[in-house]
Amino acid sequence: MSAGMTAPLLEIKDLDIFFARAKGGVKVVNKLAFSIQRGSIFGLAGESGSGKSLTALSIMGILPNGARAEGSIEFKGSGILGLPSEKMRSIRGKEISMVFQEPMTSLNPVLKIGYQVREALLAHLPISKKEAQTRAVQLLRSVMIPAPEQRINDYPHQLSGGMRQRVMIAMAIACNPSLLIADEPTTALDVTIEAQILELIDTLRAERDMSVLLITHDLGAIARHARTVGVMYAGRIVELAPVGEIFSGPKHPYTIGLLESIPFKNKRGMPLKPIPGSVPPPWGLPPGCKFSDRCSFKIPPCQQAEPEFEEITPGHFSRCIRAREMKWTL
Amino acid sequence: MDPLIKAQDLRKFFPFRKGLFGREMVLKAVDGVSLEVAENRVLGVVGESGSGKSTLARMVTALDRPTSGDVLFRGKSVFSMDRHELKQFRRAVQIIFQDPFASLNPRATVFDTIAEPIRIHRLAEKKDIEQKVAGLLKDVGLGMEILRRYPHEFSGGQRQRICIARALAVSPRLIVADEPLSALDVSIQAQILNILSDLKKRDRISFLFISHDLRVVEYLSDEVAVMYLGKVVERSGAEGLFEKPLHPYTVGLFASVPAIKAREMGAPFDEKMEEKVEKAAPKGDIPSPIDIPPGCPFHPRCPKRFSPCDKAIPQLMEPAGQPGRLVACHLWN
Numbered sequence: 319m320s321a322g323m324t325a326p327l328l329e330i331k332d333l334d335i336f337f338a339r340a341k342g343g344v345k346v347v348n349k350l351a352f353s354i355q356r357g358s359i360f361g362l363a364g365e366s367g368s369g370k371s372l373t374a375l376s377i378m379g380i381l382p383n384g385a386r387a388e389g390s391i392e393f394k395g396s397g398i399l400g401l402p403s404e405k406m407r408s409i410r411g412k413e414i415s416m417v418f419q420e421p422m423t424s425l426n427p428v429l430k431i432g433y434q435v436r437e438a439l440l441a442h443l444p445i446s447k448k449e450a451q452t453r454a455v456q457l458l459r460s461v462m463i464p465a466p467e468q469r470i471n472d473y474p475h476q477l478s479g480g481m482r483q484r485v486m487i488a489m490a491i492a493c494n495p496s497l498l499i500a501d502e503p504t505t506a507l508d509v510t511i512e513a514q515i516l517e518l519i520d521t522l523r524a525e526r527d528m529s530v531l532l533i534t535h536d537l538g539a540i541a542r543h544a545r546t547v548g549v550m551y552a553g554r555i556v557e558l559a560p561v562g563e564i565f566s567g568p569k570h571p572y573t574i575g576l577l578e579s580i581p582f583k584n585k586r587g588m589p590l591k592p593i594p595g596s597v598p599p600p601w602g603l604p605p606g607c608k609f610s611d612r613c614s615f616k617i618p619p620c621q622q623a624e625p626e627f628e629e630i631t632p633g634h635f636s637r638c639i640r641a642r643e644m645k646w647t648l
Numbered sequence: 649m650d651p652l653i654k655a656q657d658l659r660k661f662f663p664f665r666k667g668l669f670g671r672e673m674v675l676k677a678v679d680g681v682s683l684e685v686a687e688n689r690v691l692g693v694v695g696e697s698g699s700g701k702s703t704l705a706r707m708v709t710a711l712d713r714p715t716s717g718d719v720l721f722r723g724k725s726v727f728s729m730d731r732h733e734l735k736q737f738r739r740a741v742q743i744i745f746q747d748p749f750a751s752l753n754p755r756a757t758v759f760d761t762i763a764e765p766i767r768i769h770r771l772a773e774k775k776d777i778e779q780k781v782a783g784l785l786k787d788v789g790l791g792m793e794i795l796r797r798y799p800h801e802f803s804g805g806q807r808q809r810i811c812i813a814r815a816l817a818v819s820p821r822l823i824v825a826d827e828p829l830s831a832l833d834v835s836i837q838a839q840i841l842n843i844l845s846d847l848k849k850r851d852r853i854s855f856l857f858i859s860h861d862l863r864v865v866e867y868l869s870d871e872v873a874v875m876y877l878g879k880v881v882e883r884s885g886a887e888g889l890f891e892k893p894l895h896p897y898t899v900g901l902f903a904s905v906p907a908i909k910a911r912e913m914g915a916p917f918d919e920k921m922e923e924k925v926e927k928a929a930p931k932g933d934i935p936s937p938i939d940i941p942p943g944c945p946f947h948p949r950c951p952k953r954f955s956p957c958d959k960a961i962p963q964l965m966e967p968a969g970q971p972g973r974l975v976a977c978h979l980w981n
């Protein structure tokens with residue numbers, strides 16, 4: 319990264335994630351590299367199956383059975399990939415915590431929400447039950463749940479989807495983490511509620527100097543909240559740039575294809591130019607550039623070797639051999 | 649001339665009881681909705697979850713009977729049609745749903761799925777069916793090689809194409825599409841969107857297009873109805889509506905959509921500008937449809953509310969100086 323910047327909070331290098339399969343392994347995340355600065359939001363965008371959630375789970379050290387990660391994940395300067403599980407447990411939930419897409423499945427339906435927030439505190443902090451109760455109310459207030467003193471006695475099903483997501487966020491920030499991972503935190507929510515939740519996350523980030531890894535397929539959410547963006551395709555980050563540049567001067571045909579797919583105002587009455595075909599499965603990717611079978615910029619060398627992840631302009635990376643020719647703009 | 653389809657003051661109430669011995673109450677899923685779709689027009693319906701969009705779609709397609717009100721197809725009430733007329737109606741009006749997997753029979757091949765309505769309505773000689781199916785698949789960008797395959801072998805986008813091909817098999821005049829894109833990735837959404845707008849241009853099909861994605865609605869619609877808690881709060885030509893929304897809910901809804909626009913111009917990250925946008929998004933939760941607020945249903949969240957708002961229900965009317973537009977808001981009445 320460019321000189322003069324402070325050391326990033328999280329730095330991922332050469333991250334590979336494999337699944338063991340009957341016939342050898344299948345690699346679903348490949349040579350991933352990005353870093354997150356303190357107090358800033360990194361947006362990770364990409365379509366379904368591109369490897370966003372697995373990347374998040376590998377940072378948390380909770381990959382599903384059968385999955386294995388290799389490479390390096392440094393958090394506050396020390397490696398956390400492959401830490402023994404008791405060491406990782408003292409980081410997870412405390413230093414790094416996560417909010418998932420569907421709050422209903424991550425909350426326990428038979429326990430009052432006050433109890434669940436209190437437990438999140440007691441699991442990591444040496445405080446009394448009474449103190450935890452007081453802090454639980456404060457936390458619920460900080461995520462803007464109205465009348466938290468009464469709400470702590472509610473069960474999850476008594477809350478709206480937006481309120482449940484607020485409770486999940488309260489639990490995630492209970493121990494003042496320095497990194498919050500939000501994996502599609504608003505996909506299940508309505509537009510006006512989505513705007514509120516993203517705004518809440520952004521406010522908490524600013525108040526607590528927290529970093530956020532915001533995973534979403536919504537480029538609008540990224541445009542509004544992220545400072546740096548990584549675009550994933552088929553397990554790779556194919557483009558990484560400061561947020562303004564992604565929209566004003568994308569340097570990878572896949573990013574351009576995503577932006578072309580959005581029916582902006584000025585497209586009314588005109589056909590869109592979507593990316594042809596669909597994402598192949600991890601075992602059906604073309605040789606060379608993994609996007610080459612759908613790419614309209616393809617030339618013969620594209621399928622000979624996989625393009626490097628190259629810095630095109632300071633802080634702007636692309637995995638495309640023709641990146642420097644990309645002149646597209648919205 | 650009669651519009652293709654006309655919904656008149658539709659209501660759908662679901663009775664329920666709070667607790668075992670509680671008082672009988674009603675959930676007003678749709679409460680007095682009127683709208684029209686003319687030939688070769690697209691009416692977009694937007695609204696948040698629980699606003700009654702799907703319930704409306706089910707009544708317009710006669711899958712459900714309204715509690716009161718009527719649906720007229722070319723001027724004739726669909727709920728008093730005889731069997732023959734109803735069959736014609738079922739052919740002319742097709743529906744496609746959000747979840748393309750749930751609406752396909754897992755044990756039927758692509759060929760059987762698309763051939764079934766052709767057989768039911770006797771639209772082709774037996775020997776010509778295969779050719780007709782192939783033609784329909786081509787319209788939605790699929791090839792012949794998939795004829796003998798089953799739904800589970802396809803991606804979400806391919807399944808939605810199959811559903812569209814099945815709907816097209818009977819040469820419908822109106823397609824009611826209930827969130828047809830929301831299960832799909834953006835690049836696939838754009839492919840399907842192109843197919844739908846081609847159908848409008850080429851076959852002059854009308855659409856009642858339900859979606860919570862405002863960009864998609866703006867792109868495709870000629871007119872738009874905005875629903876909130878069972879009511880249409882604003883209805884207008886699409887261009888006017890997106891240019892200048894009048895109802896405070898519409899204003900807030902539009903403000904909630906993250907603006908790529910500022911970035912479109914390559915604007916650098918600017919927290920101040922972002923803040924201004926945020927302030928406009930409506931505060932508070934969407935009330936439950938079992939507890940619809942009195943007066944204007946939006947008043948608890950409305951930044952513009954004043955004295956009549958929590959008492960009188962505003963009617964959908966044309967505001968002074970805004971010809972062709974309809975708003976249900978005391979500010980404009």
Ligand SMILES: Nc1ncnc2c1ncn2[C@@H]1O[C@H](COP(=O)(O)OP(=O)(O)OP(=O)(O)O)[C@@H](O)[C@H]1O
Nearest residue numbers: 337346364365366367368369370371372373382600
């Ligand atoms: N438990 C598993 N076993 C085998 N393959 C898996 C498993 N979980 C994920 N994968 C595969 O790994 C790839 C990446 O999955 P991941 O869940 O990270 O995608 P994602 O980008 O989060 O997608 P989405 O937007 O749908 O959440 C996909 O191809 C998926 O099929």
Ligand SMILES: Nc1ncnc2c1ncn2[C@@H]1O[C@H](COP(=O)(O)OP(=O)(O)OP(=O)(O)O)[C@@H](O)[C@H]1O
Nearest residue numbers: 662675677695696697698699700701702703704937
């Ligand atoms: N068969 C039913 N019995 C009882 N209540 C129902 C029934 N169908 C719908 N409702 C209720 O009616 C209201 C409107 O539902 P509807 O599905 O029409 O909303 P929608 O606008 O389509 O929402 P979404 O965006 O979530 O699809 C909701 O509160 C719903 O719970």
Ligand code: SF4
Nearest residue numbers: 607610613620638639
């Ligand atoms: S490397 Fe070639 S195929 Fe890949 S994105 Fe660039 S132009 Fe397209």
Ligand SMILES: [Mg+2]
Nearest residue numbers: 370371372501
């Ligand atoms: Mg995921």
Ligand SMILES: [Mg+2]
Nearest residue numbers: 701702703826
């Ligand atoms: Mg619905």
